[in-house]
Amino acid sequence: MTDAVSDRWAELVGLGTRNAMSGLSEMTGVTIDVAELALRRAPLSEISHAFGGAETEAVGIYLTVTGSADGQLMLMYEPRIAYAFIDLLMGEAPGSTDSLTEMGRSALGEMGNVIGAFFLSAIANVTGLTLLPSPPEVMTDMAGALFDVISAEVLLDRDETFIAETTFRAQGHDISGVFMVLPTDELLQALVTASESVSLGAR
Amino acid sequence: MATILIADDAAFMRMKSVALVKEMGHEVIEAADGVEAVSMYESHHPDAVLMDITMPNKDGMEALKDIIAFDPAARVAMVTAMGQQQIVIAAIKSGAKDFVVKPFNAERIQAVLLKLID
Numbered sequence: 001m002t003d004a005v006s007d008r009w010a011e012l013v014g015l016g017t018r019n020a021m022s023g024l025s026e027m028t029g030v031t032i033d034v035a036e037l038a039l040r041r042a043p044l045s046e047i048s049h050a051f052g053g054a055e056t057e058a059v060g061i062y063l064t065v066t067g068s069a070d071g072q073l074m075l076m077y078e079p080r081i082a083y084a085f086i087d088l089l090m091g092e093a094p095g096s097t098d099s100l101t102e103m104g105r106s107a108l109g110e111m112g113n114v115i116g117a118f119f120l121s122a123i124a125n126v127t128g129l130t131l132l133p134s135p136p137e138v139m140t141d142m143a144g145a146l147f148d149v150i151s152a153e154v155l156l157d158r159d160e161t162f163i164a165e166t167t168f169r170a171q172g173h174d175i176s177g178v179f180m181v182l183p184t185d186e187l188l189q190a191l192v193t194a195s196e197s198v199s200l201g202a203r
Numbered sequence: 204m205a206t207i208l209i210a211d212d213a214a215f216m217r218m219k220s221v222a223l224v225k226e227m228g229h230e231v232i233e234a235a236d237g238v239e240a241v242s243m244y245e246s247h248h249p250d251a252v253l254m255d256i257t258m259p260n261k262d263g264m265e266a267l268k269d270i271i272a273f274d275p276a277a278r279v280a281m282v283t284a285m286g287q288q289q290i291v292i293a294a295i296k297s298g299a300k301d302f303v304v305k306p307f308n309a310e311r312i313q314a315v316l317l318k319l320i321d
Contacts (some may be wrong), residue, residue, distance in 0.1 A: 027306040108214035117284030124287045135259050
């Protein structure tokens with residue numbers, strides 16, 4: 001990947017991520033800030049380090065992207081953070097949720113749907129591409145096992161991938177998480193090509 | 204009082220939408236995917252439909268086309284987090300009467316239902 005392509009991809013992800021966090025803020029009624037946005041190429045063996053190691057227990061919300069090209073989105077939280085989000089979404093007092101019920105799972109899935117859709121819409125509206133999220137899938141497992149799910153497709157023929165990893169924090173709440181974007185080469189190229197003729201700086 | 208069909212695969216969203224629409228004094232019927240939405244429309248003839256786009260089995264856009272084919276006067280609003288211009292245009296071209304972007308509030312749903320039912 002050239003520096004120019006990398007820069008353009010970084011701009012698109014930054015644009016999409018800011019919009020996604022705005023969607024999450026609207027949904028929860030709590031201001032969510034992007035604490036850190038890291039864009040890098042990473043080998044499979046290192047991806048789970050983004051979440052404190054392969055054996056860390058995690059809740060993942062997974063969406064695939066279809067349309068003009070394919071990709072994958074994953075939100076990952078420690079279980080206690082996922083439960084805190086459920087409290088927020090269901091209007092329950094903090095600390096009310098201590099396990100993942102079907103309704104809690106649905107609330108997290110909807111949160112993933114809003115984040116994924118806001119992320120993709122921001123990028124689609126700039127590039128003119130059509131990017132459609134799948135229905136969300138909420139999974140609980142060790143971080144390593146969750147990463148195996150999302151990396152299976154993009155890493156079929158290579159041993160590293162380009163990931164965008166966002167850490168966010170909710171103001172006044174002990175909430176943070178990781179939002180990962182794993183584009184296929186096809187999606188990466190389509191996004192960069194489509195965005196070459198537009199300026200992202202002012203958005 | 205009108206009968207409103209709410210089609211969304213997310214139980215959490217159905218719970219929220221149903222509560223809002225019932226508070227507005229309407230009767231609600233529910234569908235959990237596009238196939239169920241078409242079937243419910245055909246059997247219950249609701250006054251309006253609030254339909255999610257991203258659903259399993261049959262997505263909201265396909266369900267919209269089937270409902271419009273069955274009843275060209277059907278009053279359907281698409282409810283989705285996808286604010287992509289191309290999707291909005293496609294939904295309107297397929298017969299949707301309005302488009303609600305999630306996350307929504309009670310006022311927005313009320314305005315849409317007023318528009319659909321009137």
